[in-house]
Amino acid sequence: MTIAGGIILIMLGAILTWAVEFDLAGLDINVIGVVLMIGGLAGLLFGLYRMHVTRRVIQQPIPEDPHARRTTTVYEERRRIDEPPL
Incomplete structure (x- = not known):
């Protein structure tokens, strides 16, 4: 379920x-609304x-030129902590 769906x-x-004043035999609209809110x-x-x-x-330092002060920046993004590194 997406955020918008919730x-x-x-x-x-x-x-x-809170806004519907309609009664059905055997169904309580208020309870259905609360269940939908909890599910959402x-x-x-x-x-x-x-x-x-x-x-x-x-x-990480660039391996080709050990005297250079340049570095390579690697960005790693993981969706969850338990996923293996990319």
Whole structure:
């Protein structure tokens, strides 16, 4: 679920909980709205967790010219900590 999907579920659940005055036999619209809000919150938190990127900058000397003071900068990005390095 994406972040936008989680926000949409939260909004839909809030509308069903607080703005709808409709009754169906055997269904409680308020409870359905609360369930949608909780599901949307869980999806939003999961989407934010998946978006977390770990960045590490490694500077290495250039091996061709040992007397030069230049360095090579390597950027490594991983989506999760448990993923192997690229």
